[in-house]
Amino acid sequence: MHSAPRAMPRHWRRSARRAGRPRRRRAAPAAGAAPSTGFAVQLGAFRSEGDAAALVNQLRGAGFTVFSERVQTANGTLHRVRVGPELDRAAAERLKSRLPAPHSANGMIVSHP
Numbered sequence: 001m002h003s004a005p006r007a008m009p010r011h012w013r014r015s016a017r018r019a020g021r022p023r024r025r026r027a028a029p030a031a032g033a034a035p036s037t038g039f040a041v042q043l044g045a046f047r048s049e050g051d052a053a054a055l056v057n058q059l060r061g062a063g064f065t066v067f068s069e070r071v072q073t074a075n076g077t078l079h080r081v082r083v084g085p086e087l088d089r090a091a092a093e094r095l096k097s098r099l100p101a102p103h104s105a106n107g108m109i110v111s112h113p
Contacts, residue, residue: 039092040084041099041107045071052079059083062100085112 043059046052052068059066059081066083083099086092089109096107 036085036113038085038087038112039089039109040082040086040112041092041096042110043081043083043099043103043107045078045080047076047078049079052081055081059099059103064099082110082112083107 043055044052046055049068049070056066056068064083066081068079068081071078071080084092084095086095092109096104096109098104099107
């Protein structure tokens with residue numbers, strides 16, 4: 001004589017359902033990934049995309065996280081060059097002080113984005 005199967009406790013049932021599936025993991029942010037909001041150091045706004053690209057390449061070569069963005073103004077298209085971003089203004093100020101001359105003197109802290 002066989003006894004009736006016993007009901008599994010709920011937490012066992014959930015575990016049994018998941019047993020054959022790989023565990024999901026949240027994607028961690030990439031090491032050194034820049035924050036999407038905060039502050040950046042703007043180094044200039046150029047009419048020439050080539051001039052902006054040259055500064056971007058120079059600073060990337062020096063190990064900085066730098067980007068340019070195209071903006072439309074009343075005076076035409078400009079290409080802003082910015083370093084960062086950092087989470088807070090104090091971190092952006094420290095970043096500005098680490099920039100090579102003359103960029104450290106000419107940089108302006110701006111909100112990002």
